[in-house]
Amino acid sequence: MRKVYISGLGQVPVTENWEKSLKELAGDAALLAMEDSGIGYPDALYVGNMMAITANKQAQLGTMMSDWLGFHHKPGLAVEAACGSGAAAFRAALIAIASGEIDSALVVGVEKMTDSPGSEITASLATAADAELESDFGLSFVAINALIMQRYMFEYGWRHADFADFSLNAHANAAHNPFARFQKAISRKSFLEAPMVADPINLMDASPIGDGAAAIVLTSQPLAHNNPQVFVAGSASCTDTISVQNRKTPTFLTAAANSAKQAYAQAGIGPLDIGVFEYHDAFSIMAALSLEACGFAEPGQGPRLALDGKIKFDSDIPVATKGGLKARGHPVGATGVYQILEVTLQLRETAGTTQVKRTSFGMAQNIGGSGSNITTHILQRE
DSSP states (O other), rough: OOEEEEEEEEOOOOOOOOSSHHHHHHHHHHHHHHHHOOSSSSHHHHOOOHHHHHHHHOHHHHHHHHHHHTOSSOOOOEOOBTTTHHHOOOOOOOHHHTTTSSEEEEEEEEEEOTTTOHHHHHHHHHHGGGGGTTTGOOOOOOHHHHHHHHHHHHHHOOOGGHHHHHHHHHHHHHOOOTTSSSSSOOOOOHHHHHEEEEEEEETBBBOOOOOOOEEEEESSOOOTTTTSOOEEEEEEEEEEOGGGGGGGGGTTTHHHHHHHHHHHHHHTTOOOSSEEEEEEEEBBHHHHHHHHTTSOOOOOHHHHHHHHTTSSSTSSSBTTTTTHHHHTOOOHHHHHHHHHHHHHHHHHOOOOOOSSOOOOEEEEEEEEETTTTTEEEHHHHH
């Protein structure tokens, strides 16, 4: 398999964008990435998206974006893996290049969520769950995560207040990210007093939706103007039961653990080698579970890393360095591409105020559903 390089980056701010359509948002990010790479039109286009069919009444995103961007007569493919769609699209492009089928690809993650009523978005998000066993019984996505968090707190004796530092860290980092939805730090008091959404998840435990798009150009050869070079050292995807009730251990992300283990093996490293980890903190409980599954903490001890300050950008295992899902925002189909882009900035040492100290390896993990479809990528600085 050939080595694959990250050769172009593009992103737009995560916000409520009433002025631009889905294809315009995706097009803006795509053109920025193509301009950054300087290679012209790549050989193929991959689009990560979850809910264009339900929220935007638009299918055929691969064809639509190929048409919009002028990728005439080239392959254009849309990839859907719930909230993990962005990383799944990236992995599809990666495999195509590594196999020798193509030499370059453009990956775009996009979601346009704020044009639709909140009830419709809630219903669309719930399609990532098991319809017969979960959503048909009235369980929203936040409710499913709340049940997981309740069980976790019961088993390990944590209080809700013990999860505050995940959100505080994310917002503190997002204050330095002009592309973030919320560019302001929050206080512990505001976390504790936030309105409850689904007990024990309150408003400050949950990531916000938004309109956003991020894009990456991948190539089989390094480009001279990219210094230092960043390439993909590990890539793995695993699934678990789509319904939480059918899992042997509902408080452990087995798919995250398996995909991380495979990615570590491909890269020839372990958790201690990772200098930055962009985890999928859609809810604070998922932040804790991700740290545990990926080997940074023992099961039940994820919150301890946050409480001890070890997840800050200048500490042991920096996470959410640009705000994460919690503060950068979670435009679901785009999130996985934002994560990989942000790790690349860190390894290139162009991340600004929240630049991490160790820049040899970085990891991004994108979760679809409530842990049912997880893709992990490890990037390496050459």
